[in-house]
């Protein structure tokens with residue numbers, strides 16, 4: 001079954017056909033992948049075959065693997081995923097890593113995750129910064145529900161305040177760390193994204209308006225009054241947006257502005273500090 005599925009997926013241009021076949025078979029059988037190697041000759045029941053075949057067909061039709069499995073691992077923690085929020089990406093693990101390295105551990109920190117989606121950033125901040133008070137914001141009610149479920153799954157629901165808001169619109173208070181992976185695809189480029197992104201991810205999670213930097217512009221224009229003295233702002237950004245975001249950060253009165261590249265060498269992170 002695995003050999004056949006590998007070929008079938010390869011024909012559809014799936015990049016890791018054997019791996020995805022194994023993941024889906026293990027999911028259909030409700031076992032982990034190692035089990036497939038421990039019992040390679042186990043015959044499948046009619047129900048198991050039919051469950052696997054359904055997953056294979058849905059994947060071949062373009063549905064993301066993560067939606068079929070219903071969960072991902074992000075920064076060492078498990079998260080539920082669905083069509084209500086963006087599937088978390090590896091670049092965002094890098095954003096989180098940079099945020100954690102900036103975070104003081106010797107005092108209580110107020111952290112804000114703007115555009116929390118599935119809640120990965122907020123939940124990880126709460127888990128890895130035990131003294132942090134975390135606020136998670138999204139404009140999407142459905143995404144916030146998913147984020148709440150993920151906070152419960154990771155035992156940090158009592159450490160995160162969830163707010164439905166258009167960026168800072170309904171968010172009170174000041175924060176030491178403001179992190180955001182906002183929508184940053186230029187509106188004109190959304191229809192050209194790969195089908196498994198364009199057709200399955202919420203548009204509100206992708207579309208960053210003209211040039212892709214409008215969401216960051218909106219956040220920065222209402223940042224004043226929400227950043228503690230000397231507080232940090234970190235964004236995930238798109239390749240080629242560094243100059244624009246850097247200018248917007250300077251215009252917002254931020255200092256120590258830096259644009260950094262991700263592991264694949266693309267401009268991906270913008271970081272700045274507020275005046276002390």
Ligand SMILES: C[S@@+](CC[C@H](N)C(=O)[O-])C[C@H]1O[C@@H](n2cnc3c(N)ncnc32)[C@H](O)[C@@H]1O
Pocket residue numbers: 085086087088089092114115116117118119120121137138139140143165166167181182183184204205206215
């Ligand atoms: C790129 S996704 C990031 C999701 C998650 N933080 C992650 O890194 O996987 C952007 C998120 O911003 C939210 N969003 C878009 N416009 C917003 C707005 N005006 N106010 C608040 N959140 C917004 C979307 O609903 C989406 O969940």
